[in-house]
Amino acid sequence: MKSKIVDKNDNPLMKREEVRIEIEHFGEKTPDRKIILAESAKLLNKDEKLISVNKIRTFYGESKCMIRVHVYKNSKDLENNEPKYLIKRNTFEEKKEEAKPEEKKEEKQAAAKPEEVKSE
DSSP: OEEEEEEEEEETTTTTEEEEEEEEEEOOOOHHHHHHHHHHHHHHHHGGGGGEEEEEEOOOSSSEEEEEEEESHHHHHHHSSSSSHHHHHHHHOOOOOOHHHHHHHHHHHHHHHHOOOOOO
């Protein structure tokens, strides 16, 4: 996967840098937000928590996509300027592991069947 910076603008009013990045992903699917966030942080030498991925646009028939990211100097500016739904999309928290459906079925079956009592 190759990536390069296409355009970089400073927006002092919103206290951020607006960057357009082109990613070529030949032979692979379009990268998800988590991969794009890591790739853009590596390319820009910034912390992932200060970057917001705003738009991912793929081109029909081509193996490349154009990404628009906003880079902030601190997390307070990011929270004040970015919509809450974008902040939620760009935050990847570890989900709690739930029991697999097979394990739940076994527990239900064990609870439903009473133990047989042997009589002598």
